[in-house]
Amino acid sequence: MDARLEAIKDTVLARNPGEAEFHQAVVEVFESLGPVHDRHPEFLEAAILERLCEPERQIIFRVPWTDDAGRVQINRGFRVEFNSALGPYKGGLRFHPSVYLGIVKFLGFEQIFKNALTGMPIGGGKGGSDFDPRGRSDAEVMRFCQSFMTELYRHIGEYTDVPAGDIGVGGREIGYLFGQYKRITNRYESGVLTGKGISWGGSLVRPEATGFGTVIFTQEMLKTRGASFDGQRVVVSGSGNVAINAIAKAQSLGAVVVACSDSSGYVVDESGIDVALLREVKEVQRGRLKDYAERRGGVTYVDGGSVWDVDATVALPCATQNELDGAAAARLVGSGLLAIGEGANMPSTRDAVAVFQEAGVLFGPGKAANAGGVATSALEMQQNASRDSWSFEHTEERLTEIMVGIHDRCAATAEEYGEPGNYVLGANIGGFVKVADAMLAQGLI
Numbered sequence: 001m002d003a004r005l006e007a008i009k010d011t012v013l014a015r016n017p018g019e020a021e022f023h024q025a026v027v028e029v030f031e032s033l034g035p036v037h038d039r040h041p042e043f044l045e046a047a048i049l050e051r052l053c054e055p056e057r058q059i060i061f062r063v064p065w066t067d068d069a070g071r072v073q074i075n076r077g078f079r080v081e082f083n084s085a086l087g088p089y090k091g092g093l094r095f096h097p098s099v100y101l102g103i104v105k106f107l108g109f110e111q112i113f114k115n116a117l118t119g120m121p122i123g124g125g126k127g128g129s130d131f132d133p134r135g136r137s138d139a140e141v142m143r144f145c146q147s148f149m150t151e152l153y154r155h156i157g158e159y160t161d162v163p164a165g166d167i168g169v170g171g172r173e174i175g176y177l178f179g180q181y182k183r184i185t186n187r188y189e190s191g192v193l194t195g196k197g198i199s200w201g202g203s204l205v206r207p208e209a210t211g212f213g214t215v216i217f218t219q220e221m222l223k224t225r226g227a228s229f230d231g232q233r234v235v236v237s238g239s240g241n242v243a244i245n246a247i248a249k250a251q252s253l254g255a256v257v258v259a260c261s262d263s264s265g266y267v268v269d270e271s272g273i274d275v276a277l278l279r280e281v282k283e284v285q286r287g288r289l290k291d292y293a294e295r296r297g298g299v300t301y302v303d304g305g306s307v308w309d310v311d312a313t314v315a316l317p318c319a320t321q322n323e324l325d326g327a328a329a330a331r332l333v334g335s336g337l338l339a340i341g342e343g344a345n346m347p348s349t350r351d352a353v354a355v356f357q358e359a360g361v362l363f364g365p366g367k368a369a370n371a372g373g374v375a376t377s378a379l380e381m382q383q384n385a386s387r388d389s390w391s392f393e394h395t396e397e398r399l400t401e402i403m404v405g406i407h408d409r410c411a412a413t414a415e416e417y418g419e420p421g422n423y424v425l426g427a428n429i430g431g432f433v434k435v436a437d438a439m440l441a442q443g444l445i
């Protein structure tokens with residue numbers, strides 16, 4: 001790493017102690033930006049990087065609620081409004097017991113570059129809570145969401161900060177959050193949240209967008225090697241919103257998706273995952289993969305363990321951060337891996353990324369490959385602003401255009417900076433320069 005950036009990085013890490021995931025996200029970006037600062041000394045003079053690594057606002061609040069037994073529960077809520085150089089803060093809400101400020105900051109930091117790569121007018125932010133919706137009744141989730149929004153509403157708005165879904169936050173949670181926002185503000189402000197229901201302001205394709213977009217980006221990478229998804233043996237981690245739709249899209253392109261996972265274990269289905277059954281089990285019944293295996297029959301369910309023990313020619317990690325380590329990467333490379341597209345945010349550890357890149361595997365980082373979700377959220381905002389709703393076909397066409405554009409921008413930037421095929425470099429530089437130019441123009445704020 002460039003010595004000047006090394007000094008800045010050390011200061012950033014020292015200023016944010018104990019936030020390992022945030023440090024990981026920062027170091028990866030810094031490792032890409034030396035050549036950019038050689039070309040643009042004005043970025044150093046204006047302390048762009050130092051400002052970029054310090055969120056514009058960090059909000060932490062108490063969320064009290066009562067469970068179905070009438071017991072008082074207390075959770076912690078977060079919203080990090082990281083950077084608004086390109087537009088209102090835009091990023092998901094994660095409800096998971098592992099959420100703490102360091103997780104929210106890593107997600108928000110990645111979101112800045114991801115949103116910039118989409119070319120849409122959106123800044124970067126993220127939020128959430130250590131609340132775990134799993135096993136909770138609809139009524140308990142509703143009461144939590146209402147209490148959470150009773151604090152958050154004063155900080156968000158369609159021109160200020162627009163949350164959406166992430167782990168543990170799907171259509172149900174967005175509905176309860178929106179209802180409480182509307183009740184408090186007495187405004188039908190459609191654009192304040194994205195991922196809304198289709199009948200009350202949501203966008204077609206938004207539920208599918210992240211998974212579809214990850215596959216589209218990975219398909220574009222495969223095309224650079226004269227390949228495609230057709231005939232590929234694919235392994236997907238996770239079985240939530242991103243994973244299920246990535247499986248559906250990959251299969252529509254001729255792949256056989258032979259495995260997926262949840263936090264309890266994974267299933268190997270050599271004939272190909274039955275997507276309709278998986279949706280029924282995971283999205284309707286909110287069940288476990290074990291239930292899928294029992295109903296499917298003739299498949300192998302492995303309790304615990306790593307889905308990355310299953311051979312694949314294409315891997316799509318769609319669960320959570322740091323789920324795929326160096327050892328798993330080496331095993332996948334040894335079993336003939338051609339490409340990996342990150343549907344999740346930062347699912348590969350630093351060691352895993354190094355293994356993939358040294359082996360010449362096509363590696364699509366999450367901030368580029370999984371941007372289809374937030375891009376389609378921006379399309380939802382566009383429809384809300386014009387009080388319009390587009391067809392599925394038109395919206396999917398726009399999503400495809402955006403994802404192909406992100407791929408081409410990353411590929412061209414990597415080429416320009418002398419590392420053709422390095423999508424990590426291309427994504428980091430492509431996103432950073434757009435944000436840095438805007439920050440320079442807007443003065444010292």
Ligand SMILES: NC(=O)C1=CN([C@@H]2O[C@H](COP(=O)(O)OP(=O)(O)OC[C@H]3O[C@@H](n4cnc5c(N)ncnc54)[C@H](OP(=O)(O)O)[C@@H]3O)[C@@H](O)[C@H]2O)C=CC1
Binds near residue numbers: 168170237241
């Ligand atoms: N939703 C979106 O619009 C976008 C999401 N992402 C990222 O994609 C990833 C998945 O998000 P999404 O599909 O929305 O979330 P969901 O809650 O719908 O699904 C998450 C899936 O990952 C599994 N999972 C979650 N945490 C862990 C863990 N610690 N260990 C093992 N498995 C785990 C869950 O298993 P279980 O069912 O057992 O909980 C579930 O199968 C996240 O990294 C998210 O940040 C990226 C871009 C957009």
Ligand SMILES: N=C(CCC(=O)O)C(=O)O
Binds near residue numbers: 114162165
């Ligand atoms: N969770 C998301 C989607 C955010 C959004 O749609 O605003 C992400 O890009 O990580």
